[in-house]
Amino acid sequence: MATAAVQEREHYLNASYGIKSWLLTKDHKRIGLLYLFTVTLFFFLGGAFATLIRIELISPQGGMVSSETYNKLFTMHGVAMVFFFLIPSIPATLGNFFLPMAIGARDLAFPKINLLSWYLLVVGGLLALFAMLAGGVDTGWTFYTPYSTTYSNSWVIATALGIFIAGFSSILTGLNFIVTVHRMRAPGMTWFRLPLFVWANYATSLIQVLGTPVIAVTIILLFCERVFHIGIFDPALGGDPVLFQHLFWFYSHPAVYIMVLPAMGVISELISTFSRKPVYGYSFVAASSLAIAVLGFLVWGHHLFVSTQSVYAGLVFSFLSYFVAIPSAIKVFNWTATLYKGSISYATPMLYAFGFIGLFTIGGLTGLFVASLGMDVHVTDTYFVIAHFHYIMVGGTIMAYLGGLHYYWPKMTGRMYPEGWAKLSALIIFLGFNLTFFPQFILGYLGMPRRYHVYPAEFQVLHVLSSAGASVLAVGYMMPMIYFIWSLKYGEVASSNPWGATGLEWQTPSPPPVHNFVEMPVVNHEAYDYSTVVEETHVG
Amino acid sequence: MHFLPEQASNFAPEVDQLLFFLLIVSIFFTVVIFGAIFYFAVRYRRRSDYELPHSQHTGMALEIIWSVIPFGLTMIMFGWGASIFFRESRPPDDAMNINVVGKQWMWKLQHMEGQREINELHIPVGRPVRLTLTSEDVIHSFFVPAFRTKQDAVPGRYSTTWFTPTKTGKYHLFCAEYCGTRHSEMIGWIYVMEPEDYQNWLAGVNPKMTLAQNGEKLFQDLACSNCHKPDGTGRCPSLVGLYGKDVHLSGGGTVKADDGYIRESILHPASKVVSGYEPMMPTFQGIVTEEQVLQLVEYVKSLEAKPNAGSAAEGMSGAAPRNH
Numbered sequence: 001m002a003t004a005a006v007q008e009r010e011h012y013l014n015a016s017y018g019i020k021s022w023l024l025t026k027d028h029k030r031i032g033l034l035y036l037f038t039v040t041l042f043f044f045l046g047g048a049f050a051t052l053i054r055i056e057l058i059s060p061q062g063g064m065v066s067s068e069t070y071n072k073l074f075t076m077h078g079v080a081m082v083f084f085f086l087i088p089s090i091p092a093t094l095g096n097f098f099l100p101m102a103i104g105a106r107d108l109a110f111p112k113i114n115l116l117s118w119y120l121l122v123v124g125g126l127l128a129l130f131a132m133l134a135g136g137v138d139t140g141w142t143f144y145t146p147y148s149t150t151y152s153n154s155w156v157i158a159t160a161l162g163i164f165i166a167g168f169s170s171i172l173t174g175l176n177f178i179v180t181v182h183r184m185r186a187p188g189m190t191w192f193r194l195p196l197f198v199w200a201n202y203a204t205s206l207i208q209v210l211g212t213p214v215i216a217v218t219i220i221l222l223f224c225e226r227v228f229h230i231g232i233f234d235p236a237l238g239g240d241p242v243l244f245q246h247l248f249w250f251y252s253h254p255a256v257y258i259m260v261l262p263a264m265g266v267i268s269e270l271i272s273t274f275s276r277k278p279v280y281g282y283s284f285v286a287a288s289s290l291a292i293a294v295l296g297f298l299v300w301g302h303h304l305f306v307s308t309q310s311v312y313a314g315l316v317f318s319f320l321s322y323f324v325a326i327p328s329a330i331k332v333f334n335w336t337a338t339l340y341k342g343s344i345s346y347a348t349p350m351l352y353a354f355g356f357i358g359l360f361t362i363g364g365l366t367g368l369f370v371a372s373l374g375m376d377v378h379v380t381d382t383y384f385v386i387a388h389f390h391y392i393m394v395g396g397t398i399m400a401y402l403g404g405l406h407y408y409w410p411k412m413t414g415r416m417y418p419e420g421w422a423k424l425s426a427l428i429i430f431l432g433f434n435l436t437f438f439p440q441f442i443l444g445y446l447g448m449p450r451r452y453h454v455y456p457a458e459f460q461v462l463h464v465l466s467s468a469g470a471s472v473l474a475v476g477y478m479m480p481m482i483y484f485i486w487s488l489k490y491g492e493v494a495s496s497n498p499w500g501a502t503g504l505e506w507q508t509p510s511p512p513p514v515h516n517f518v519e520m521p522v523v524n525h526e527a528y529d530y531s532t533v534v535e536e537t538h539v540g
Numbered sequence: 541m542h543f544l545p546e547q548a549s550n551f552a553p554e555v556d557q558l559l560f561f562l563l564i565v566s567i568f569f570t571v572v573i574f575g576a577i578f579y580f581a582v583r584y585r586r587r588s589d590y591e592l593p594h595s596q597h598t599g600m601a602l603e604i605i606w607s608v609i610p611f612g613l614t615m616i617m618f619g620w621g622a623s624i625f626f627r628e629s630r631p632p633d634d635a636m637n638i639n640v641v642g643k644q645w646m647w648k649l650q651h652m653e654g655q656r657e658i659n660e661l662h663i664p665v666g667r668p669v670r671l672t673l674t675s676e677d678v679i680h681s682f683f684v685p686a687f688r689t690k691q692d693a694v695p696g697r698y699s700t701t702w703f704t705p706t707k708t709g710k711y712h713l714f715c716a717e718y719c720g721t722r723h724s725e726m727i728g729w730i731y732v733m734e735p736e737d738y739q740n741w742l743a744g745v746n747p748k749m750t751l752a753q754n755g756e757k758l759f760q761d762l763a764c765s766n767c768h769k770p771d772g773t774g775r776c777p778s779l780v781g782l783y784g785k786d787v788h789l790s791g792g793g794t795v796k797a798d799d800g801y802i803r804e805s806i807l808h809p810a811s812k813v814v815s816g817y818e819p820m821m822p823t824f825q826g827i828v829t830e831e832q833v834l835q836l837v838e839y840v841k842s843l844e845a846k847p848n849a850g851s852a853a854e855g856m857s858g859a860a861p862r863n864h
Contacts, residue, residue, distance in 0.1 A: 235696025322614035339580035374624025381716040447685025452724035
């Protein structure tokens with residue numbers, strides 16, 4: 001009977017049909033799915049490059065591909081993952097879909113601009129993809145000058161322009177979110193009743209709008225030097241190579257927070273829902289998102305400790321870097337305190353949330369190592385740094401993204417995923433991740449430099465362990481891909497609120513109607529008030 | 541299997557001690573957080589679908605405790621790391637200098653006595669070694685894990701770092717900054733030797749001229765000496781006793797005559813012209829290599845004014861290391 005009801009009811013997926021109804025849609029939910037499709041392709045593309053890297057590194061002599069190809073593989077892995085997967089991942093998919101619903105809005109403030117930003121990501125992505133297919137790029141995702149402007153013989157310009165175009169997608173999405181949160185909240189949805197997922201995406205949007213133009217300018221300068229030989233970065237032309245690093249990291253360090261803040265937002269939702277308690281220290285968790293967004297702009301120089309940046313600049317950037325650690329620590333402590341005396345469910349999204357807290361804790365604590373000047377001199381540009389940021393970006397962001405996908409899947413598709421398989425995949429991903437990246441901390445401290453195609457044989461054991469972990473991780477990532485698709489047809493039909501969650505998005509049918517809500521929602525209680533939800537949801 | 545690289549410099553044990561502090565703090569917080577999550581997850585597992593826990597919104601005392609204590613700990617990390625870094629940036633006056641030029645994909649090293657090496661560096665144990673680094677093309681980074689030191693070699697400028705090797709042996713030298721196709725082959729060995737073995741090694745290589753003498757020969761061959769006359773009667777300023785002094789520039793301002801200034805004056809003579817002289821010197825960019833510039837710099841350093849011989853040493857300590 002429930003099945004029949006779903007088939008008859010009109011919702012955003014069956015309201016119109018045909019390719020045009022998707023490619024010209026202005027519905028934030030459909031655009032969210034378009035993004036989901038796009039970033040998933042880039043995730044598996046970046047993952048394929050990573051697989052080749054890890055296979056190659058099993059042997060210290062590197063026999064499978066040439067050094068030139070190896071350098072292209074790690075560059076394209078970084079470009080695909082950072083610019084075309086991680087940055088758009090949570091905001092553009094889950095944010096696009098759920099930010100308007102969570103505040104009780106019918107859509108984002110600018111639906112056409114929202115569609116435009118998806119097209120910009122696709123055009124930028126296709127340009128980068130063209131560069132990869134045409135021969136690839138070998139500068140590293142960081143494009144350091146003067147290598148990228150004068151010495152590299154690869155598709156630097158096409159790749160950089162792809163990133164430039166995709167950057168506008170990010171700016172427009174951020175702008176759309178900011179205006180939406182300011183102007184389109186439902187009656188009674190005051191700022192301090194906003195779900196923490198909204199706060200996190202709001203803080204992220206500020207970085208996207210303020211930071212991304214700087215990488216756009218940097219790419220234009222890089223273009224001018226590489227194409228027109230105008231001396232900006234290459235000292236042979238009168239430029240300053242370290243200037244590029246300042247400009248690049250002025251965006252790319254805050255970009256780390258573009259990747260991880262929305263993840264923290266997802267985790268706040270998951271921890272609350274699956275322990276049936278409001279997030280402990282709501283206002284501290286909300287404010288820490290804004291603090292991270294602001295402080296994140298003041299620490300870029302910690303990437304330049306050995307770059308010939310002045311000693312005193314190094315001291316200041318190290319000092320400020322520790323300030324940004326505190327709001328992250330506050331979040332972890334508050335999530336943990338939320339569990340105290342909760343009613344804790346072990347549903348898959350919660351397993352991912354546990355995994356996130358564990359891996360983000362290790363990633364964050366090792367961030368304290370690299371922020372310490374004397375330590376960073378030794379470990380910078382080694383595998384220690386690789387391990388550190390993969391704990392944040394893969395252990396943090398991707399765990400939260402997958403946790404969020406499982407959590408919101410019933411709402412997005414109207415179907416439940418298979419719980420047993422999902423739990424197994426969460427476990428495999430957690431174990432595979434640690435086996436892949438933990439040995440890299442040791443490798444790095446032992447002195448193994450990053451971006452090395454061939455390496456001394458003494459590092460082989462740890463590399464083999466890491467590659468073994470990567471194969472486990474690959475299996476873990478394939479599983480959700482398969483069972484999510486399977487569930488679209490065979491999954492159990494989802495109720496409107498399968499988790500007993502509190503947000504407005506759970507008070508409308510699954511999948512939601514075209515305009516999100518049957519009637520205009522009115523908010524008359526604080527965020528995460530479980531007192532009414534529990535009885536309503538589990539009537540039988 | 542080893543978990544630490546060998547400790548072969550004065551900085552290595554210091555960095556490892558900082559590592560142990562960081563590890564202890566990290567392990568403590570990891571155990572506390574993992575332990576709390578695990579305990580709460582088991583102790584407060586959901587027992588019925590209708591369970592509604594008592595909710596507790598915030599506790600100001602807790603928020604303050606878990607902000608202030610970690611902040612205090614991070615300030616120790618900051619101070620400790622900063623102290624090591626600050627000393628790494630201040631080479632002692634009696635350090636022996638080695639010039640390092642990075643080039644795709646090799647390390648070229650010059651001893652003051654004139655010996656030159658590629659991808660190998662021989663140094664004596666127990667004596668401070670100061671590196672002056674630059675690059676001919678892209679950015680490279682001189683990394684010796686056993687010394688816990690790393691410094692970028694950036695084209696267009698000089699950078700410095702230093703260390704005192706404390707243990708004889710053969711240690712890895714890596715390029716740590718990605719520099720193109722054969723980046724991972726830009727590696728070499730540091731040989732730390734007993735002082736007498738080092739002297740034997742120096743004698744065995746037996747170059748005809750010291751670095752400064754090489755510079756002097758270049759100075760003649762490139763006809764620099766036609767204009768830069770030692771008595772100041774030439775069309776260009778005398779270079780005798782110049783190193784380490786303040787130079788007055790035309791158009792106002794002064795600049796300290798350190799390695800970077802001399803390099804710039806050879807390659808971009810028009811950018812800083814000495815007060816009272818015409819900007820008539822041609823550029824030597826493309827004519828001299830970075831290694832030759834370093835030899836010329838060494839020659840200029842050796843031109844001490846006879847009356848007060850102390851000025852050069854003064855200038856040496858005044859040159860800002862790490863900060864080009």
